[in-house]
Structure formats: C-alpha cells, structure tokens
Amino acid sequence: MNYDVIVIGSGPGGYVAAIRASQLGFKTAVVERESLGGICLNWGCIPTKALIKSAQVFEYINHAADYGIKVEGQGVVDFDAVIKRSRGVADGMSKGVQFLMKKNKIDVIYGVGKLKSKGVVEVKGNDGAVSEHQAKHIILATGGRSRELPNLKQDGKKIIGYRQAMTLPKQPKSLVVVGSGAIGIEFAYFYNSIGTQVTVVEFLDNIVPLEDEDVSKQLARSLKKQGINIMTSSTVESVDSSGDLCKVNVKTAKGMEVLEAEVVLSAVGISTNLEGLGLEENGVQVDRGKVIVDDYYRTNVEGVYAIGDIVKGQALAHVASAEGITCVEHIAGLHVEPINYNNVPGCTYCKPEVASVGYTEKQARDAGYEIKVGKFPFSASGRASAAGAKDGFVKVIFDAKYGEFLGAHMIGENVTEMIAEVVAARKLETTGHDIIKTIHPHPTMSEALMEAAADAYGEVIHL
Known part of the structure; x- marks a missing residue:
C-alpha cells in the first residue's frame, strides 16, 4: 500500500500523530504490534489511575467516621475485582482508539514494523506474514519499556x-x-x-x-x-x-x-524500544538510546521522524502527543512553534498528589534569577479543610525583576487538575501580579495558587 504518512507505534504519540495527519488530509496508516493506545492506555497511565481510584474508595470507606458516616464493619479488598476493573477501563480506552482510527479512516496494520529502505516500512504480521508499505513520511513512535538493571533482573513473578x-x-x-x-x-x-x-x-x-x-x-x-x-x-x-x-x-x-x-x-525508569527498527541499516542517528531529531522531530534521514519516549524530552504521554501534533503540522507546512520543554507539567497520582511545572527553586537560583517565592499551605484553605485534605501546599516562584512566572510546585488533593492553570499562564507570559488579580472561585483548592502568588509579593490575606 502507498501512504502519505505511516506511524510505527500507536501510543499517545503515535495514534495522536496519525489522527492529526488524517485531519490534515494525509492518507495515513498505523503499525501496532499489540494493542491500540500503546503502553499508556493499556499498561500505564490509564489502568494505574483505575487501581488508584479503587484504593481511594477503600480509604474513604475505612475513614468514613471522619466525615460523620457510620459504616458497619471494615471494607474488604477484592484484589481480583480491583485488577479486573482496571483491565476493563484499559480495554475500553483501547476500543475508543479503535473507533477513532475508523472515524478518521486510518488503516491499522498489526505486526512489528521496521524501516526497510527509503520510504518503505516492512511489517511482520502476528501470523508471520511479511508485507511492505510505502510512505512519503514515516514517524517512529515506538515508546519504551521497564528498564532492567544488571543486578535487578526481572523474572516477571518475584x-x-x-x-x-x-x-x-x-x-x-x-x-x-x-x-x-x-x-x-x-x-x-x-x-x-x-x-x-x-x-x-x-x-x-x-x-x-x-x-x-x-x-x-x-x-x-x-x-x-x-x-x-x-x-x-x-x-x-x-x-x-x-x-x-x-x-x-x-x-x-x-x-x-x-x-x-x-x-x-x-x-x-524506562528503556527505549529501538531494537529491530532498522535504524542503523538506514543511517538514522542515535545517541545514548535516543533518536536524534530537530525541533520538528526530523531525523537526519529525509522522510523519517521520531517522537515520544525515543527522543529528547520528558518521557510523558502528553509530551508524546504534543510532539506528534507538532511533527505532523510541520510536515503539512503549517506555522508551528517548537515545544518549550520547560513548560511541560509533571504529575504523580499518589495521595497527596504532586504536580509541577517550570523551574524548581534551586534551578531558578542556579540559572541566575533573583526570585520571589510564595507558599500557601492547604491547612489554611477552607475547601481543603472541608474535604479533610489539609496535607500539602502550593509553592510559586517568580522572577523578582520582571515578575515572570518561573515555576509552580503543588502537593495536595486534586493538584494534578490545578497545574494546567500555571502552564497556560506561563505560555501567555503572565506575571505574578496578574495571578494575584485573577479572581479565583471560593471555596476551591485553586485559591491556593492566588494566595501563594500574593505571599510571594507580601500581599497574602489568609496567612
């Protein structure tokens, strides 16, 4: 088959790149060796959050008395049912990607793909059959796997x-x-x-x-x-x-x-999936397990691109998606800004949650900034007190000279939903005073961001 774009790998980088390519009028195919959605949807981001939700429900039951609710006896974990629910959530998301492939008229080729030669992708199907497909543009999005240390060999059981x-x-x-x-x-x-x-x-x-x-x-x-x-x-x-x-x-x-x-x-950590991709045979440059690309994810070989965990930048699902869109839009000739990797949010979904973006305090000082730092604890938040979630705080860092929003670091309930405000504010070059003067709804956890900004400038009200 002949295509405009073939994407090898259907994780959050690959399937998003394919959909955007199809939207822009390219005849597109995706090569996937296992399940649509890749590790993120099937074995990473999504099913882990389902497990964590089960744990949170269990904690709510066992601490119901803290909220004035009497529950007879203690909650009991049905481990098999918890795992089954997690797998069900993952399967549902993978089926959702299948629907998106059909909706956008993207061909899905199941099997292991590799670069055969210029403009040619070879796919060894799960049935052993080998096929070849041509494309003007080939995007590598093969992701990563659990990293193994020499002294910590995984046996899959213990x-x-x-x-x-x-x-x-x-x-x-x-x-x-x-x-x-x-x-x-x-x-x-x-x-x-x-x-x-x-x-x-x-x-x-x-x-x-x-x-x-x-x-x-x-x-x-x-x-x-x-x-x-x-x-x-x-x-x-x-x-x-x-x-x-x-x-x-x-x-x-x-x-x-x-x-x-x-x-x-x-x-x-993770190791990148570069083995058997035909990189060396086709002269694609690699350095320390990462494919070398420019700001638009072009490799040194014309018509070959790489995104996601296998290139520079944070190994995060939302980064891979953004890279896929940037790559395809540049191929289409649209005006595209390179991704600012210092404005990528990171989240950890434990309890309390952790979310951050931009410079840490140490990084800002090491970069030579004179800074203003503000901090607001959730123990002083009305919404946090009402929710029984007083652990944690919001910490913000501004450039003292110009008010540039250098970074934000949050730990507390639901902060992974709050961090996007800072990402948008930094993208729009918002200053500390802009945040202080932005009216936040009360009572919410998000007020803590406004209060932390006010603390940085000596204007905090509720501390």
Whole structure:
C-alpha cells in the first residue's frame, strides 16, 4: 500500500500523530504490534489511575467516621475485582482508539514494523506474514519499556516491572519498590493503601527527585504517616529470590541492610524500544538510546521522524502527543512553534498528589534569577479543610525583576487538575501580579495558587 504518512507505534504519540495527519488530509496508516493506545492506555497511565481510584474508595470507606458516616464493619479488598476493573477501563480506552482510527479512516496494520529502505516500512504480521508499505513520511513512535538493571533482573513473578504490577495473581503481603519516580510512588501508594507492607528504596537523597525539594520532603512525611517505609540514599545491591521471600540487599549510609518481601518492583525508569527498527541499516542517528531529531522531530534521514519516549524530552504521554501534533503540522507546512520543554507539567497520582511545572527553586537560583517565592499551605484553605485534605501546599516562584512566572510546585488533593492553570499562564507570559488579580472561585483548592502568588509579593490575606 502507498501512504502519505505511516506511524510505527500507536501510543499517545503515535495514534495522536496519525489522527492529526488524517485531519490534515494525509492518507495515513498505523503499525501496532499489540494493542491500540500503546503502553499508556493499556499498561500505564490509564489502568494505574483505575487501581488508584479503587484504593481511594477503600480509604474513604475505612475513614468514613471522619466525615460523620457510620459504616458497619471494615471494607474488604477484592484484589481480583480491583485488577479486573482496571483491565476493563484499559480495554475500553483501547476500543475508543479503535473507533477513532475508523472515524478518521486510518488503516491499522498489526505486526512489528521496521524501516526497510527509503520510504518503505516492512511489517511482520502476528501470523508471520511479511508485507511492505510505502510512505512519503514515516514517524517512529515506538515508546519504551521497564528498564532492567544488571543486578535487578526481572523474572516477571518475584522481581517485576510495572506491567506485572498491574496484573499480579494475588495481592502480596509485602513489597519492595526500587525507585521513587512517579511509577514507583504510585504503585507504593496503591499497594500500601490496600494493606500491603511497602518499602521504597531510592538511590538519591529525596523521593520524587525531579520535584522541588520542599515537595519531596512533604511527600515523604505524608507517605510515612500512611505507613510506607522510605529509604533514601540507598542502593539495592542484589536480590536473592530463591526462597519463599525475596531477600533484598540494600546498601545504606549506615551499612548493609537486608529487606524481605514477597515481591520486588523495579521502577528505575524506562528503556527505549529501538531494537529491530532498522535504524542503523538506514543511517538514522542515535545517541545514548535516543533518536536524534530537530525541533520538528526530523531525523537526519529525509522522510523519517521520531517522537515520544525515543527522543529528547520528558518521557510523558502528553509530551508524546504534543510532539506528534507538532511533527505532523510541520510536515503539512503549517506555522508551528517548537515545544518549550520547560513548560511541560509533571504529575504523580499518589495521595497527596504532586504536580509541577517550570523551574524548581534551586534551578531558578542556579540559572541566575533573583526570585520571589510564595507558599500557601492547604491547612489554611477552607475547601481543603472541608474535604479533610489539609496535607500539602502550593509553592510559586517568580522572577523578582520582571515578575515572570518561573515555576509552580503543588502537593495536595486534586493538584494534578490545578497545574494546567500555571502552564497556560506561563505560555501567555503572565506575571505574578496578574495571578494575584485573577479572581479565583471560593471555596476551591485553586485559591491556593492566588494566595501563594500574593505571599510571594507580601500581599497574602489568609496567612
């Protein structure tokens, strides 16, 4: 078949790129080896949020008395039903992408795709049959997988990655999570909430190490209060999984410590899916596991593009989607602004939630800015008090000279829904005073952003 655009991979980068290409009049196809929607919809973002929602409902039931509601007896987790619900949500989302493919007249070619030669994609179907398809533009969007450390080889049963963590045959009584990024912390929160004894081991000094230090410390306090054991500045040296329990040898500042757990979850990042793509044979340049691209996702080979986890930038679903749209619109000759990777929001969906965008306080100072910092705790928020969610705060950072909104860092209930206001404000070059003078509805959690901005300028009312 001949196409204008072929996209290899149908995750949030690939399927979004394909839809935008079709909207712009390109004859488009997507090559997918497994399920439409990729890891995000099937094994990542979406099903994990379904698990987390089940954990939150369980917590509500067990803390109903805090809200004046009497519930007879304690809630009981039906682990199989929780997993089944999560898989059902994921399947529904994947079917939704199937509908979008049909609606936009995009051909879906199931199998493993690779660059065969200039303008040619070879697909080995799931039945073993090989076909070739031509396209003027080929977009690589093959994503990533759970990264394996040499001393933490995954066996899929006792030492697992995120994929197995979503479909364990039974709830483990104990779990060691190696790594405290978003994936590790979300699974730690989920399993702890439903009664698993959880320990998080982090190599660096703070958990969620990409976040502002104040947020990292607050999250550590909150998770410890929930019963999660947190070990920072610690390294997993080896795991003995030969017995009934895994023996996890952890090197700490005080020496070696042995942890025992039924299951060890390796959450130390992702590895890119570049193997077997035909990159080397076709001269596509790669550096340290990332395809080298320009601001519009063109590789050094004409007609070949790459987006998502396999290129520079944050390995996040919404980043991949934005890259796919930017790439295709540039191919179509539209005027497109390159993505500003310093204005990409990051979210972690534990309790309390974490959301941030822009510079941390340390990054702003290191960049040479003279800054104003404001902070507003949710303990002073009427809505947070009414909701029984007083943990956390909003922290904002402004350039003292011009009022530029440099960054925002939030920890608390529903802050993942609040961060988009800051992303939009920074895109529109909004200043601190603009935020202060923007009337926020009362009572809401979002008022904390206005109050934090006012705190930065010595005008805060409710502190």
